[in-house]
Amino acid sequence: xxxxxxxxxxxxxxxxxxxxxxxxxxxxxxxxxxxxxxxxxxxxxxxxxxxxxxxxxxxxxxxxxxxxxxxxxxxxxxxxxxxxxxxxxxxxxxxxxxxxxxxxxxxxxxxxx
Amino acid sequence: xxxxxxxxxxxxxxxxxxxxxxxxxxxxxxxxxxxxxxxxxxxxxxxxxxxxxxxxxxxxxxxxxxxxxxxxxxxxxxxxxxxxxxxxxxxxxxxxxxxxxxxxxxxxxxxxx
Numbered sequence: 001x002x003x004x005x006x007x008x009x010x011x012x013x014x015x016x017x018x019x020x021x022x023x024x025x026x027x028x029x030x031x032x033x034x035x036x037x038x039x040x041x042x043x044x045x046x047x048x049x050x051x052x053x054x055x056x057x058x059x060x061x062x063x064x065x066x067x068x069x070x071x072x073x074x075x076x077x078x079x080x081x082x083x084x085x086x087x088x089x090x091x092x093x094x095x096x097x098x099x100x101x102x103x104x105x106x107x108x109x110x111x112x113x
Numbered sequence: 114x115x116x117x118x119x120x121x122x123x124x125x126x127x128x129x130x131x132x133x134x135x136x137x138x139x140x141x142x143x144x145x146x147x148x149x150x151x152x153x154x155x156x157x158x159x160x161x162x163x164x165x166x167x168x169x170x171x172x173x174x175x176x177x178x179x180x181x182x183x184x185x186x187x188x189x190x191x192x193x194x195x196x197x198x199x200x201x202x203x204x205x206x207x208x209x210x211x212x213x214x215x216x217x218x219x220x221x222x223x224x225x226x
Contacts, residue, residue: 036217041219042219042220043115043117043203043205043217043218043219043220044156044203044205044217045115045217046214046215046216049214089156100158100161100169100171101146101158101215102158103155103156103158104155105155106155106156
């Protein structure tokens with residue numbers, strides 16, 4: 001079945017460090033891919049998305065490129081800030097129906113000053 | 114603020130009891146989704162309603178049920194509660210049934226003692 005795998009956390013980085021959170025997926029068909037972020041005590045927010053191969057989603061300095069050949073959608077940021085501390089979820093939805101979004105397990109990121 | 118509201122914010126109850134969680138979607142959104150987030154299971158899709166009708170079902174237990182009312186708010190009913198039902202329950206909404214972007218509420222934290 002369709003699934004999402006993320007690198008295990010927690011990830012701890014110093015401020016201004018480079019961030020990569022790996023995400024790979026298994027899906028039948030051609031999924032849309034998403035990164036959601038959950039700040040402490042809050043619900044999830046869509047961070048970025050990509051709907052077809054080679055698309056790059058970007059927002060707030062974060063980027064992810066839809067790589068069909070490697071079935072990956074890794075999240076990157078060049079210089080993290082303390083305010084980026086959160087849990088990051090990779091997710092997919094398949095086909096023309098986005099009724100079911102399948103989430104990865106989440107990766108917790110802590111950025112220390 | 115996503116525009117999705119959930120009440121109550123916290124709920125403490127005993128095993129065997131029944132509770133109702135409430136969600137008001139963003140203005141104009143017709144779809145409501147319910148998710149359960151727990152430490153061991155991660156974020157699990159439970160059920161989706163679109164304009165009052167059940168649209169998709171995920172890993173929802175038979176003890177759980179939901180409905181969406183004519184004013185589009187939704188309620189998730191959890192009965193015969195067990196310790197393992199302790200979790201964060203999120204509601205999300207989107208414009209259409211196939212809405213790619215889901216907007217999440219702040220969640221209801223349920224503790225079953």
